[in-house]
Amino acid sequence: MKTALFLLCSLSLSTIVFAQSQKDRLDIFIDCQMYCDWVYIKQEIQFVNYMQNRQEADVYILATRQSTGAGGREVQLAFIGNNEFSGIQDTIKYFTDPNATDAIEREQLVNTLKKGLLQFLVQTSMADQITYAIEPEETEEGMEATEENDDPWNNWVFNIGGNGWLNGESTYSNVDLTGRFSASKVTDKHKLNFSTFYNYETSTFKLTDGDETYVIRSYNARLEYVKSLGPNWSVGFTTRTGSSTFGNMDISTTFKPAIEYNIFPYEEASTRRFSFNYSIGPEYYNYTDTTIYDLLSETRMRHGLDIEFNQTQKWGNVSLDIGIQQYLHGFELFNAYINPNIEWQIFKGLSIDFGGYASFVRDRINIAKSDISDQDILLQIKQLDTDFTYFTYFGLNYRFGSKYNNFVNPRF
Known part of the structure; x- marks a missing residue:
């Protein structure tokens, strides 16, 4: 059975003083093909140089993501070494919870960045400043409890919501209302998506000959099934x-x-x-x-x-x-x-x-x-x-x- 071992390299790395000479630092370039909170990243990871151009970086990091069936995200970080680190590559994937806040998601990203950078840092002069902590191995009883905890929703995810917009002035008014519902079940073998929405929009104009009202209505229901x-x-x-x-x-x-x-x-x-x-x-x-x-x-x-x-x-x-x-x-x-x-x-x-x-x-x-x-x-x-x-x-x-x-x- 696989053991759950996590290298938490953030313990001592986060305490490295930022005034350290730049030549001792790892030069990195993060290519975020998604939203990244740069202020938070730079505040939490202060032991590297953030480069303006990928060509000058020791490590190029490509961050991408795609949606999961439950409404969360699968985030992939590809670490590619340049210069004296050429030939060193690694890819780390992790999943975000669909209900995770921005604070939780950015913390996951920072922790994963630290893990991916570890193999590059140990080859620099900073290696002696790194300490490690390994979480205790999960017991078989804990693993069995997790395996027995079945999903009561059987991978089904539901969303229901609506929006409304009202604007106007003395000679014009507009009302735009939208309602929507969706249900999906996504696994690695099957994908089933159902969605429906209704939209109602009305605009009223006060003209010289009286009021004119225009109405636009639409609804749509869609079902998609895909088998791998x-x-x-x-x-x-x-x-x-x-x-x-x-x-x-x-x-x-x-x-x-x-x-x-x-x-x-x-x-x-x-x-x-x-x-x-x-x-x-x-x-x-x-x-x-x-x-x-x-x-x-x-x-x-x-x-x-x-x-x-x-x-x-x-x-x-x-x-x-x-x-x-x-x-x-x-x-x-x-x-x-x-x-x-x-x-x-x-x-x-x-x-x-x-x-x-x-x-x-x-x-x-x-x-x-x-x-x-x-x-x-x-x-x-x-x-x-x-x-x-x-x-x-x-x-x-x-x-x-x-x-x-x-x-x-x-x-x-």
């Missing part, structure tokens, strides 16, 4: 039903079986993913108004292919999502999209990030045939037909100056 077929394959289905005044839908229902292949094992998804997902199934629509195809209801078959690539490395991260959805009764009715995002540190101090989303739209069979008023267009109350949609962003940053980033000063 090993480290690279998955099968399952999604089904959805809903309604939308904006989309000219009294009701719409879909059912789509799907299969997915991931070139990399799913356990590596936090750092790299290259997957192909194909789905096909019927879609039923009951429209509020007659569509541009002179229909009030119809059932159509639709299939789609989605290709997703994600990779997070020392130089940055890149993601690319491309795909196509197409109706089988008319091959000209399709929607093709591309969604690239790149964060790239080109060289010391210079980094860029850019990305966006673009789609070619040929499949809006739900557009109402009736005329749409200017008010409907301006207030986006009803959906319009279009040939494309897009958005994009671009950023450039160059940093120069001191290579150290050790101090925090939260004053003001």
Whole structure:
């Protein structure tokens, strides 16, 4: 039986004076692909130098996370040695509780960072200043008690909530209400997710000819089931039903079986993913108004292919999502999209990030045939037909100056 041994290197390391000469310190760069409380990290780990550039660091630390079935997070810290520490690598994973506060999560992160840095610190002049403490080995009685403590919820997790927004002035008022519910059960072999929401929004304008009120309503219920077929394959289905005044839908229902292949094992998804997902199934629509195809209801078959690539490395991260959805009764009715995002540190101090989303739209069979008023267009109350949609962003940053980033000063 495995013993629960934890190296608590924080005991003496936290007491090392910060005035120690910088040349004796370990130079580290933490690449947080999630939220990190830098003030807390630097206050609790004062025995290293925090570098501005990864190229100058002795240890590069990549922090990523992904959601767990219970609503918590699996956090992965990859420690990669540079310079005289080249060839030393380690990966540590830990889980956060779904009800954990920010204070608890940041403490877990700091403790894990200290554990991962230990193997590098013992090879520096600081080795003699480190002391260790090992927790007592857990008894078999304790292990048996833990094993007998079964989950009364059988891995089911539920969420229920809502939001409300009210704003206005003497000539305008707006009310926006949303309710939601979800239930999920996630294990390493199966994933079952159910979610539903309802949204109601009303806006009232005081015009010269009197008050005008506009209402937008929508609801949606979605069920997804996925079964694992090993480290690279998955099968399952999604089904959805809903309604939308904006989309000219009294009701719409879909059912789509799907299969997915991931070139990399799913356990590596936090750092790299290259997957192909194909789905096909019927879609039923009951429209509020007659569509541009002179229909009030119809059932159509639709299939789609989605290709997703994600990779997070020392130089940055890149993601690319491309795909196509197409109706089988008319091959000209399709929607093709591309969604690239790149964060790239080109060289010391210079980094860029850019990305966006673009789609070619040929499949809006739900557009109402009736005329749409200017008010409907301006207030986006009803959906319009279009040939494309897009958005994009671009950023450039160059940093120069001191290579150290050790101090925090939260004053003001």
